[in-house]
Amino acid sequence: MMLIPCPWCGPRNEIEFHYGGQAEVRYPVDPQAVSDEDWARFLFFRDNPKGMFTERWSHAAGCRRWFTVRRDTVTNEIHPDDGASNARTVTR
Amino acid sequence: MPPRTPGAELPEHPDWLWHSPEPKSSYDAVIVGGGGHGLATAYYLAKNHGITNIAVLERGWLAGGNMARNTTIIRSNYLWDESAGLYEHALKLWEGLADELDYPLLFSQRGVLNLAHSLQEVRDSVRRVNANRLNGVDAEWLDPDQVAEICPILNTSPDLRYPVLGATWQPRAGIAKHDHVAWGFARALDRMGVDLIQGCEVTGFERVGDRVVGVETTRGPIRTGKVALAAAGHTSVLADTLGLRLPIQSHPLQALVSELLEPVHPTVVMSNSVHVYVSQAHKGELVLGAGIDAHNSYSQRGAFHTIEREMTAAVELFPMFARAHVLRTWGGVVDVTPDASAIMGLTPFEGLYVNCGWGTGGFKSTPGVGWCYAHTIAHDEPHPLNAAFSLERFTTGALVDEHGAAGVAH
Numbered sequence: 001m002m003l004i005p006c007p008w009c010g011p012r013n014e015i016e017f018h019y020g021g022q023a024e025v026r027y028p029v030d031p032q033a034v035s036d037e038d039w040a041r042f043l044f045f046r047d048n049p050k051g052m053f054t055e056r057w058s059h060a061a062g063c064r065r066w067f068t069v070r071r072d073t074v075t076n077e078i079h080p081d082d083g084a085s086n087a088r089t090v091t092r
Numbered sequence: 093m094p095p096r097t098p099g100a101e102l103p104e105h106p107d108w109l110w111h112s113p114e115p116k117s118s119y120d121a122v123i124v125g126g127g128g129h130g131l132a133t134a135y136y137l138a139k140n141h142g143i144t145n146i147a148v149l150e151r152g153w154l155a156g157g158n159m160a161r162n163t164t165i166i167r168s169n170y171l172w173d174e175s176a177g178l179y180e181h182a183l184k185l186w187e188g189l190a191d192e193l194d195y196p197l198l199f200s201q202r203g204v205l206n207l208a209h210s211l212q213e214v215r216d217s218v219r220r221v222n223a224n225r226l227n228g229v230d231a232e233w234l235d236p237d238q239v240a241e242i243c244p245i246l247n248t249s250p251d252l253r254y255p256v257l258g259a260t261w262q263p264r265a266g267i268a269k270h271d272h273v274a275w276g277f278a279r280a281l282d283r284m285g286v287d288l289i290q291g292c293e294v295t296g297f298e299r300v301g302d303r304v305v306g307v308e309t310t311r312g313p314i315r316t317g318k319v320a321l322a323a324a325g326h327t328s329v330l331a332d333t334l335g336l337r338l339p340i341q342s343h344p345l346q347a348l349v350s351e352l353l354e355p356v357h358p359t360v361v362m363s364n365s366v367h368v369y370v371s372q373a374h375k376g377e378l379v380l381g382a383g384i385d386a387h388n389s390y391s392q393r394g395a396f397h398t399i400e401r402e403m404t405a406a407v408e409l410f411p412m413f414a415r416a417h418v419l420r421t422w423g424g425v426v427d428v429t430p431d432a433s434a435i436m437g438l439t440p441f442e443g444l445y446v447n448c449g450w451g452t453g454g455f456k457s458t459p460g461v462g463w464c465y466a467h468t469i470a471h472d473e474p475h476p477l478n479a480a481f482s483l484e485r486f487t488t489g490a491l492v493d494e495h496g497a498a499g500v501a502h
Contacts, residue, residue: 001395002387015397019386021341040487044339044430048328050390073342074390 002076006059007067020056022046023068050074109275110154110282115289118315119147121469122307124294124330125322126150127159128270128455129447131277131288132462133322133469138284140463141470146286147316149309151293155274158324158454161424163347163381165360165371166456167204167265168229171220174480174492175433176227181477182460183264189459195276197268198374204265204360205239205246207409209254213365217260224262232261243359247409254366256409265360267371267379270455277462294323296333303442304334320445320469325390325425327448336439339486340427340449343384344394346402348421352376356412366405370413378416380406384426384452393423426451433492436465437474437482445469446483 002014028034028042047053053073058066070079121137123130126148137143150156166186168179190197208217217233224231236248239259248256278288289311298306298313306315321327325342357372367382382402385394399421407414429435429449434457436447447465450457460477467475474482480492 001397014395021388036489037487040339041337044486045337046339046341048338048341048388049332050326050329050342053388055388071387073388076389076391 002078004057005069005078006057006062006065008065009059009062012059012062016059016061018058018060020058020066023054023056109279110288112290113287115147115149115292115309115311115314116287117313118306119287120145120316121318121320122146122314122316123148123320123322124307125157125324126154126288126290127157127322127324128155128274128277128458129324129450129461129465130320130322131155131274131281132458133320133447133465134281134286134462135277135284136459136462136466137469138281138286140466143470144285147314148281148286148288149292149294149307149314150288150290151310153290154278154288155271158424158426159270159274161345161347161422162270162455163369163371163379164267164270164373164455165204165265165362165369166199166268167262167360168456169204169206169220169224169231169260169262169265170229170494171223172492172494173223173227175494176224176229178460178464178477178481179457180227180229181463182457185459185463186268187264189273190276193276193280195272195279197272197276199266199268200374201264201266202359202371203242203261203263204362205234205243205259205261207239207259207361207363207365208257209363209365210257214257217258221260224260230262230264232263234259234261243357243361245356245410245412246361247411252408254408267360267373269374273458294330297330297444299334299441302440304444316443318443318445318469320447320465322447322465324448324450324454325427327427327446329390331446334441334444336441336444338435338446338448338483340429340435341388342390342425342427343387344389344391344423345381345384345426345452346394346398346421346423347379347381348399348402349373349377349379349419350413350416351419353378353416357410361409363405363409366408368402368405368409370406370410377419378413381452384428385423390425391423392425426454428452430486431491431493432495434461434481435483436461436478437468438472439483 168183221231296308360371362369435449464475464478
């Protein structure tokens with residue numbers, strides 16, 4: 001059970017959140033110019049580190065806003081400062 | 093009288109089923125991962141292709157990873173032709189494996205029920221039964237009364253929130269004893285001269301250009317012309333050292349067993365909607381599993397709310413389980429692909445082969461994987477049964493999308 005620091009509601013139980021996977025995955029700027037291989041990279045390939053991972057969570061049972069945290073995938077240690085300072089709503 | 097040594101009255105330790113040799117400096121092939129898939133691959137490399145100068149490298153102990161953490165269900169009732177082909181090939185091998193290895197695998201074909209709880213699920217299930225039959229896989233559609241006849245302890249009352257509207261039934265499905273499967277393969281491999289090396293972690297690869305020529309390990313470098321990955325949840329950690337990105341995400345998958353109970357559960361029951369799967373082990377433990385925890389993790393543990401949800405479903409379907417005590421829970425690290433099918437085949441690196449992405453369903457495929465992966469490694473080209481499971485499919489878009497029929501909602 002993880003205690004996840006929502007930047008707006010404070011630390012809450014993991015069950016209140018929805019997981020969004022890797023953070024900062026950018027939509028291709030010029031979709032028409034993207035090769036099949038790059039589309040595959042964008043759609044299907046994400047980092048899968050053993051260690052620190054920058055990821056998205058949504059406070060689904062609370063304020064319903066998205067935010068970013070850095071979490072160690074081995075220890076589940078979450079670095080809330082990063083999350084609070086980088087928190088932003090999803091624009092798309 | 094001299095003081096007694098605790099344990100001195102115990103019998104002598106039996107002979108090991110396999111030796112623990114020192115790693116040699118080179119092999120014809122190196123398999124990374126000493127779990128079910130790695131062992132089966134080495135076995136069929138030796139048996140079908142005559143390659144015996146092999147090392148199976150295991151960073152922990154033999155079959156101590158996901159092989160020791162799974163719920164041992166074996167079935168082949170998959171929807172798509174590609175999946176049915178591979179899993180049915182595996183099931184046919186399972187049916188003769190104990191005799192072939194001359195080792196008791198406790199393979200018990202007690203059948204599997206995949207429950208349907210909604211009209212859409214009924215339609216999908218009937219479609220899957222028809223697809224299975226066209227592929228030579230045994231399958232039947234059962235109404236709730238027929239389900240109750242096979243598994244009387246299942247709650248088939250129409251008053252449930254998600255009532256059992258029927259089930260698919262594969263009579264040839266079942267369970268096996270996972271440790272025995274690993275030990276059976278290991279003993280056979282030892283006799284064929286294959287080196288099983290435990291406590292030997294692969295930390296990197298040696299390469300010349302785009303050709304992999306060896307591995308770096310915690311017990312020194314090993315040169316080889318063929319390196320075959322069979323490292324499940326840790327595959328992307330290894331691939332990262334080569335700069336090879338794979339479309340997999342590692343997640344915790346939890347399972348649990350009850351205390352030993354007298355035999356009450358005659359088959360395997362899986363439910364995709366309320367998501368729990370249950371069988372009763374030979375000794376008597378109820379063995380339960382469900383879906384992965386949502387977040388990426390290598391922690392080999394998950395959250396309690398995942399277990400709680402699974403138990404809620406289990407007790408609703410099997411009211412008598414409410415009186416059973418949980419004895420033990422644990423987690424493995426499973427590698428999940430975007431289309432819920434495995435990846436098995438060649439890589440952009442010559443001499444490097446990949447087998448990963450089995451998600452929550454690697455055990456049932458064990459001998460089939462060994463057979464096909466060994467062919468891929470020996471001939472530098474996929475076996476027809478694993479050709480569709482290539483890494484390229486994520487670029488071509490020819491995905492083997494088994495989300496619907498995998499029986500798990502990961």
